[in-house]
Amino acid sequence: MKIHIRNGRVVDPMNARDEVADVFVTASKIVAIGQAPAGFHANRTIDAAGLVVCPGLVDLSVRLREPGFEYRATLESEMLAAAAGGITSLACPPDTDPPLDEPGLVEMLKFRARNLPGPRVYPIGALTQKLEGKMLTEMAELTEAGCRAFTQADALPADTQVLLRAMEYAATFGFSLWLRPQDMSLARGGVAHDGAVASRLGLPGIPALAETVALATILQLARATGARVHIARLSTRDGIAMVRAAKAQGLAVTCDVASTHVHLSENDLVSFDSHLHLVPPLRSLRDRDAIREALRDGSIDALCSDHTPVDEDVKQVPFGESAPGASGVELLLPLTLKWAREMGVPLIQAIDLVSWKPAQILGVPGGNLAVGSCADICIFDETAEWIVTPKTLASQGDNTPFLNHPMQGRVRYTLIDGHIDFEAPH
Amino acid sequence: MNLQLTPDGRLRHLLTLDGLPRAILTQILDTAESFMDVGEREVKKVPLLRGKSIFNLFFEPSTRTRTTFEIAAKRLSADVVNLNIATSSQSKGEAILDTVDNLAAMHADMFIVRHSQSGAAHFIARHVAPHISVVNAGDGRHAHPTQGLLDMFTIRRYKGEFHNLTVAIVGDVLHSRVARSQIHALTTLGVPEVRVIGPKTLLPTGVEQMGVRVFHDMEAGLAGCDVVIMLRLQNERMKGALLPSAQEYFKFFGLTPAKLALARPDAIVMHPGPMNRGVEIDSEVADGPQSVILPQVTYGIAVRMAVMALLAGTGNA
Amino acid sequence: MHASLPDVDPLIARLADAIAPTLTPDTVIVGIHTGGVWVAERLHAILHCALPLGTLDISFYRDDFSRIGLHPQVKPSNLPFDLEGRDILLVDDVLHSGRTVRAAMNELFDYGRPASIRLAVLVDRGGHELPIRPDFTGLTLAVPDHQNINLSRLDDGHLTLTLA
Numbered sequence: 001m002k003i004h005i006r007n008g009r010v011v012d013p014m015n016a017r018d019e020v021a022d023v024f025v026t027a028s029k030i031v032a033i034g035q036a037p038a039g040f041h042a043n044r045t046i047d048a049a050g051l052v053v054c055p056g057l058v059d060l061s062v063r064l065r066e067p068g069f070e071y072r073a074t075l076e077s078e079m080l081a082a083a084a085g086g087i088t089s090l091a092c093p094p095d096t097d098p099p100l101d102e103p104g105l106v107e108m109l110k111f112r113a114r115n116l117p118g119p120r121v122y123p124i125g126a127l128t129q130k131l132e133g134k135m136l137t138e139m140a141e142l143t144e145a146g147c148r149a150f151t152q153a154d155a156l157p158a159d160t161q162v163l164l165r166a167m168e169y170a171a172t173f174g175f176s177l178w179l180r181p182q183d184m185s186l187a188r189g190g191v192a193h194d195g196a197v198a199s200r201l202g203l204p205g206i207p208a209l210a211e212t213v214a215l216a217t218i219l220q221l222a223r224a225t226g227a228r229v230h231i232a233r234l235s236t237r238d239g240i241a242m243v244r245a246a247k248a249q250g251l252a253v254t255c256d257v258a259s260t261h262v263h264l265s266e267n268d269l270v271s272f273d274s275h276l277h278l279v280p281p282l283r284s285l286r287d288r289d290a291i292r293e294a295l296r297d298g299s300i301d302a303l304c305s306d307h308t309p310v311d312e313d314v315k316q317v318p319f320g321e322s323a324p325g326a327s328g329v330e331l332l333l334p335l336t337l338k339w340a341r342e343m344g345v346p347l348i349q350a351i352d353l354v355s356w357k358p359a360q361i362l363g364v365p366g367g368n369l370a371v372g373s374c375a376d377i378c379i380f381d382e383t384a385e386w387i388v389t390p391k392t393l394a395s396q397g398d399n400t401p402f403l404n405h406p407m408q409g410r411v412r413y414t415l416i417d418g419h420i421d422f423e424a425p426h
Numbered sequence: 427m428n429l430q431l432t433p434d435g436r437l438r439h440l441l442t443l444d445g446l447p448r449a450i451l452t453q454i455l456d457t458a459e460s461f462m463d464v465g466e467r468e469v470k471k472v473p474l475l476r477g478k479s480i481f482n483l484f485f486e487p488s489t490r491t492r493t494t495f496e497i498a499a500k501r502l503s504a505d506v507v508n509l510n511i512a513t514s515s516q517s518k519g520e521a522i523l524d525t526v527d528n529l530a531a532m533h534a535d536m537f538i539v540r541h542s543q544s545g546a547a548h549f550i551a552r553h554v555a556p557h558i559s560v561v562n563a564g565d566g567r568h569a570h571p572t573q574g575l576l577d578m579f580t581i582r583r584y585k586g587e588f589h590n591l592t593v594a595i596v597g598d599v600l601h602s603r604v605a606r607s608q609i610h611a612l613t614t615l616g617v618p619e620v621r622v623i624g625p626k627t628l629l630p631t632g633v634e635q636m637g638v639r640v641f642h643d644m645e646a647g648l649a650g651c652d653v654v655i656m657l658r659l660q661n662e663r664m665k666g667a668l669l670p671s672a673q674e675y676f677k678f679f680g681l682t683p684a685k686l687a688l689a690r691p692d693a694i695v696m697h698p699g700p701m702n703r704g705v706e707i708d709s710e711v712a713d714g715p716q717s718v719i720l721p722q723v724t725y726g727i728a729v730r731m732a733v734m735a736l737l738a739g740t741g742n743a
Numbered sequence: 744m745h746a747s748l749p750d751v752d753p754l755i756a757r758l759a760d761a762i763a764p765t766l767t768p769d770t771v772i773v774g775i776h777t778g779g780v781w782v783a784e785r786l787h788a789i790l791h792c793a794l795p796l797g798t799l800d801i802s803f804y805r806d807d808f809s810r811i812g813l814h815p816q817v818k819p820s821n822l823p824f825d826l827e828g829r830d831i832l833l834v835d836d837v838l839h840s841g842r843t844v845r846a847a848m849n850e851l852f853d854y855g856r857p858a859s860i861r862l863a864v865l866v867d868r869g870g871h872e873l874p875i876r877p878d879f880t881g882l883t884l885a886v887p888d889h890q891n892i893n894l895s896r897l898d899d900g901h902l903t904l905t906l907a
Contacts, residue, residue: 196632200444202544202567202603205631271429271552272545316523318543320566436812460817464803469853472803474813739812 001043001418002026004036008048008379012055013352014368023053025375028418033371044420046413048379054351056088056119056376056414058358058367060178060256060304061232062329064121066109068097073309073396075109078329079118081395083422085305085330086411088376089359089366090119094126095153101126101137103145110146117421120376122148122362124178127166133157136166139175148362149176151232154279155184156214163217167227176228176363179218181239182280186210191320193235193281197266203319206281208236215239219246222253230361231255233306235280237290244299254361255299257291258306259335260326264288264401274315274322275401295353296345302358303339305332309397327397331388333380334409341408347382375418384410429551436740439551439560440733442569443610451614455579457732458725464501465728474735475504478535482508483525483550484563485541490699491563491573494723495538498730502738504536526550530558536737537561544568544603559737567603573698574607576729578615580722581653584694588612594621594647594689595638596679597657597706598628600668604698605657606636613637623647624679627668644679651689655696656681656707672705682708686716694718751865751894751902754881755782758863759789761879762832765861766790770830773797775847776818778836778894781902782865786834797822797831804846826855836894838864841875866904868892 005023010033012018017033024032024040031037062082065073082090092109094100100109106123113121125147129135134157139150150170156179157163170177187210192198194205215231219242222229234240234257243255260278265288269276276282294300308325315322328335332354340350359367366376385408390398414422430439430446437450464472480499482492487510499506511525526537536559539547544566551560564570578588585591593612599605599622612620613636622629623641634640641647648654663669686695695707695717703709712719771794774783780798787796800818833847844862851857863879868886886892891907 194631196635199630199632200606200636202565202569202606204567207631272548318522318541318546318549318565320543320545457813457817460800460802460819463819467854471853473849474803474808735813739808 002040003375003415003418003420004040004042004045005048005053005377005379006045008051008053010053010369011348011351012369013348014055014356015370016348017369018348023369023377025377025415025418028375030369030371030373030375030377033369046379051379051381051412052347053369053377053379055355055367055369056378056416057086057332057354058362058364059085059087059090059307059329059332059354060302060358060362061258062087062090062092062305062307063095063309063325064092064113065309066096066112067105072311075112076116077394077396078307078309079113079116079121080422081393082307082329083118083414083416084394084411086333086378086380086414087119087329088378088414088416089122089362089364090329091122091124091148091362093124093151093153095131099126099131100124100147101129101131101142103138103141106142106145106147119416120364120366122146122364124148125150127152127177128157128162133159133162136169139170140173143173143175148364149178149230151178151180154180155182155187156180156217158184160217164221164225167221167225167229171225171227174228176230178230178232180232181211181214181218181234183210183214183217186213191277191281191324192269193266193283195266195284197269201269201272203269208238208283208287211236211239211280212242215242219243219251219253223251229253233258233280234291234300235261235283235287237287240290240294240299244294247299254301256302256304256358256361257295257300259303259328259332260306260401261288261291262295262303262339263335268401272319273401274317274319275326275399275403277319277322277324278326279324292339292343295339296343301353302361303332303336303353304358305329307395307397309395310399312398315399325399327393327395327400329395330393331400331402331407333378333411334407337382337409338407375415377413377415378411379413379415380409380411382409384408386410429548432740437736438740439547440571440737441547441551441560441562443571443574443607443614444569446614448614448616451575451578451611454575454729454732454736455582457736458575458579458728461728461731461735462725464731465724470501471503472501473503475499475502475738478504478738479533480504480506480536480538480734481529481534482506482563483511483529483537483539484509485511485522485539485546486564488540488564491540494726495563495730498727499734501727502731502734504734522546522550523553526553530555534558536734538563540564542566559740561733561737564603567601567606569607570603571607572726572730572733573604574611575733576722576726577604577608577655577696577698578611579725579729580696580718581694583721583725584718585652588615588617591617591652592619592621592650593617593653593655594623594641594651595655595657596623596644596647596681598659598663599624599633599657600628600630601660601663602657608655609636609638621647621651625669628663644685645688648685648688651693653694653696654681654686654689655698657698658700658702659706676705680704680706680708681711683710683714686711696722699723748904748906749882751904754865755785755789758865758879758881759786762786762863763790766792766832767830768793770794770832771797771824772832772834773799773822773851775833775835775843776800778865779834781894781896782836783834785902786863795823797824799847799850801843801846801850804850806842806846820850822854826851826857828856828858831857831860832863833860834863836865837892838862838867838875838877839870841871841873844875845873865894866892
């Protein structure tokens with residue numbers, strides 16, 4: 001299929017391009033930008049006047065809920081939701097049921113995903129068997145089956161020696177570890193950031209120390225073993241400073257934050273709304289502001305949605321009993337744009353955080369609009385205003401702290417492998 | 427906080443004392459004063475809430491609190507239904523909201539809710555129909571507003587005014603919903619110096635931001651106090667590595683006659699109960715002339731009558 | 744001030760004259776807050792009652808509670824005598840619908856079972872909604888619904904009637 005994307009503002013961070021230009025797609029590739037190739041006759045022309053044409057978004061954390069949690073959401077629904085969010089490649093965490101700790105499960109997931117409309121799915125494998133933090137998984141076999149990296153769910157293994165061995169083993173093969181900097185014992189029992197707000201509300205707290213202590217461990221072990229480490233979901237000012245310092249010392253470490261944490265803080269918890277129950281917790285305004293600044297100066301490499309759809313049953317309970325997590329794959333783009341607007345950051349830099357940078361962290365093609373690359377393209381209306389409601393969200397998870405909030409920025413088309421996988425109704 | 431008030435500023439729910447205007451707190455205390463007289467009559471009932479149904483929804487068991495609410499409701503001539511919902515039978519939130527919906531269908535006018543989770547009363551209040559009021563009888567560590575109010579009533583009875591007092595709250599503030607409610611009430615009513623005294627492990631992070639002065643040294647903290655409020659220490663605190671032993675705690679944070687002598691000679695001693703004699707308070711003090719612990723209990727009925735009468739009277743007829 | 748509203752003192756004197764022959768040493772006078780208490784205090788003094796004056800606040804017995812809520816200033820009711828078998832003279836300033844008197848009677852019966860209750864009012868303004876009629880009246884005056892007749896007490900203790 002030949003597609004002509006006409007008159008859009010082409011924003012491609014990897015190639016430093018930000019200009020109005022036409023984009024030409026043939027079959028699964030971008031064949032030209034600017035001038036049509038000789039003899040090009042479009043089967044479909046997309047009028048992108050007034051729209052932004054950028055690389056399809058790469059989301060480093062999207063829970064698809066299969067296998068095991070189909071009552072919360074299905075592969076089909078979440079992949080479509082991701083496409084509606086402009087996402088063309090996504091990484092899904094292994095905390096499924098059963099967890100992705102065996103090649104067979106990974107192959108099955110990839111097979112299912114391949115045959116459904118929606119983004120390329122890159123599973124992140126379990127670091128330890130059953131995610132129990134005790135015995136290593138067959139990382140090489142899992143990598144062959146398609147895993148791009150390995151992670152240990154929401155916290156570090158309780159046994160630090162296991163983490164050390166896992167890092168040494170991964171370093172043997174050059175595998176990446178994506179680690180959540182949370183110390184299980186320091187976080188134990190907590191549901192909100194340990195600060196003035198949680199104290200006032202009587203919610204058990206997770207101190208910032210739970211992140212910084214875990215980070216210290218991760219960074220030291222990374223330095224010692226030479227393992228490639230990506231820090232998944234920073235939330236504290238001090239944590240950001242530690243990662244910044246480690247990078248300055250030459251450590252090859254990357255990090256990301258969830259889009260929720262760019263905008264929300266502990267102050268939003270006043271009403272005990274369990275849609276604000278997140279892991280890591282929403283922290284103080286100082287932490288939030290540090291995140292916003294660190295995204296601007298490059299200390300934080302990427303933004304992701306950390307999409308975690310749940311059924312309302314587990315949210316319609318008192319805060320401390322609720323399951324943590326927010327649905328957000330369709331909000332990654334507008335929330336990124338909102339941050340950029342508020343911080344005065346150029347669009348190209350904002351798009352970089354959700355396309356090229358995460359593509360590099362994930363180690364996959366995509367995240368750019370180079371001629372000859374895969375036609376994974378997002379076309380969006382920067383100015384479109386909409387309200388977040390269960391009707392306007394395609395995901396089966398309506399659990400978002402942004403429910404009933406206005407958003408600005410909406411995807412009109414998502415092309416994956418040259419195929420229009422999502423087209424917004426007019 | 428808006429959840430608690432009608433658009434014209436009257437009380438619709440009582441969930442927390444945090445953010446309630448001083449005028450409302452004073453109104454409750456004044457109304458409670460008039461109900462004290464009712465309690466001294468032979469016929470201790472008034473017909474104010476006749477025909478109203480009040481449901482005690484206790485997800486966390488409590489005989490004391492539930493009984494005082496029941497007595498208070500009956501003295502207002504309301505019909506009272508007690509529901510003790512064992513937490514084991516309640517699997518998910520569906521159970522809470524389903525329970526609430528079913529009771530509302532049985533023409534409930536008011537729910538008195540006690541739950542082990544902070545925010546539970548807010549959660550229920552957000553869900554109920556406009557004509558139903560929710561009274562928080564204690565939610566997790568967050569709030570126990572009627573206890574806070576009856577403690578203020580007690581202070582006002584013995585000390586008259588709030589604007590010139592120094593009040594100390596001693597003990598496990600971290601886990602105490604009573605302490606949080608007391609702090610909000612004291613600061614709102616204009617008490618110039620509110621102190622919390624305890625070991626670091628038992629004081630919440632950033633508690634100063636609630637408007638209190640922090641002391642780890644009990645003797646320094648009690649100096650010049652007009653009111654000393656002792657909090658209960660629970661056994662679980664030893665298990666959670668927050669304290670080594672009750673003995674060491676008593677030595678440094680228990681109220682003895684010698685320590686009480688550091689407060690003003692006319693200082694009163696309060697305790698929301700139930701007391702752990704020899705752990706946070708010496709029997710000699712608990713039974714001594716400065717203790718107002720027993721009267722505190724009688725004020726609880728009048729205060730709860732006042733709260734229920736004010737809520738029911740926020741016209742929905 | 745309405746030209747045709749009389750002074751209060753003569754009205755009270757007339758009431759006292761009418762009441763005096765019916766009193767026994769055991770009769771108690773009970774005034775309803777707030778205006779009824781002022782009138783009752785005067786009557787109590789003029790009639791030289793041996794027993795102390797009783798006062799009632801009917802806030803907790805009003806029938807319009809659900810609609811208008813609790814009055815912000817509830818004064819204590821004070822009945823320093825045993826009501827059992829007692830003859831009570833209930834006193835109010837203005838009789839209108841009769842609901843205040845009904846509430847007062849409900850409250851009295853919560854204290855005990857009197858032998859009799861008789862009602863004395865300074866002004867009967869008509870507009871009765873209940874079968875309650877005064878036994879003793881200082882002044883009968885038809886007041887239209889949109890107007891109010893009020894008893895006020897000045898700083899020097901002087902009582903006056905005003906129409907608003």
